[in-house]
Amino acid sequence: xxxxxxxxxxxxxxxxxxxxxxxxxxxxxxxxxxxxxxxxxxxxxxxxxxxxxxxxxxxxxxxxxxxxxxxxxxxxxxxxxxxxxxxxxxxxxxxxxxxxxxxxxxxxxxxxxxxxxxxxxxxxxxxxxxxxxxxxxxxxxxxxxxxxxxxxxxxxxxxxxxxxxxxxxxxxxxxxxxxxxxxxxxxxxxxxxxxxxxxxxxxxxxxxxxxxxxxxxxxxxxxxxxxxxxxxxxxxxxxxxxxxxxxxxxx
Numbered sequence: 001x002x003x004x005x006x007x008x009x010x011x012x013x014x015x016x017x018x019x020x021x022x023x024x025x026x027x028x029x030x031x032x033x034x035x036x037x038x039x040x041x042x043x044x045x046x047x048x049x050x051x052x053x054x055x056x057x058x059x060x061x062x063x064x065x066x067x068x069x070x071x072x073x074x075x076x077x078x079x080x081x082x083x084x085x086x087x088x089x090x091x092x093x094x095x096x097x098x099x100x101x102x103x104x105x106x107x108x109x110x111x112x113x114x115x116x117x118x119x120x121x122x123x124x125x126x127x128x129x130x131x132x133x134x135x136x137x138x139x140x141x142x143x144x145x146x147x148x149x150x151x152x153x154x155x156x157x158x159x160x161x162x163x164x165x166x167x168x169x170x171x172x173x174x175x176x177x178x179x180x181x182x183x184x185x186x187x188x189x190x191x192x193x194x195x196x197x198x199x200x201x202x203x204x205x206x207x208x209x210x211x212x213x214x215x216x217x218x219x220x221x222x223x224x225x226x227x228x229x230x231x232x233x234x235x236x237x238x239x240x241x242x243x244x245x246x247x248x249x250x251x
Contacts, residue, residue, distance in 0.1 A: 048131060048140060048142055051131055052129070052142075052144055054082070055082065055129055058078050058079060059079070059127060060125070063148050064241070067242065072108060072110070075125055093135020094135065095133050097132075098131075099127050099128065111124070115245075119154050119244055120152070122242065123241060124149040125148045126147045127145070129143065129145070131143075148177070149176070149178070150240040152243065154232045154244050155246060156168065156230045157169055157249060157250070157251045158228055158249070164224050166223045166228065168190060168223075169216065170232065172214070172234070173213055182211075183237075185235045186217070186233070186234045187234075189232075189233070190221055191228070191229035197221075206218045226249070227247050229247055
């Protein structure tokens, strides 16, 4: 039941590449505008938006890495690197991107990983940004917040097929920023005598994808008790990992 940190590292590198490409296109537009003496508000707004989108990619890539085994400090380190990179991209004035990581009861260093036994799990990263661009032709100052959250909601019920066998159904909902999202991978576990097992073809395991972030897993298992501990581990298409546990009750 260990997570794959290597996949998180690869996604983090991809996030930096994507963020840099977004910024490079808008930098070209700005430089062309300066050469022609025509730096308009739309070009500046597009540049600031590219920085914001790049910041989101860095936050999402960092969360993917952290949720698959990386340390929380990765987010701060990556945002510092991103801010320094931004500062080097605009040579005709002052270009500063500052950030503050969320620190509340649920967040530490901008990260919240809460994978409980109540059918709900969340992996989240949160940071506030202040971007200042000052030069002879420009003077722009914007602030924004970025929250990347992958949540998992699961419920489960089972019915007895025989004295020792039960049919177990698990309803799974994946969310990105509270909106339905698709999962790249879902793995279901159930517990028997302290051991976590993965249902397969021998359990008549079926996973139905409704295409809207809702999945239904169904399988049979030799479980004598009317309550069965179930765990679902999911990875969304951003590479963010999340898990949740729930007690399946007999109906």
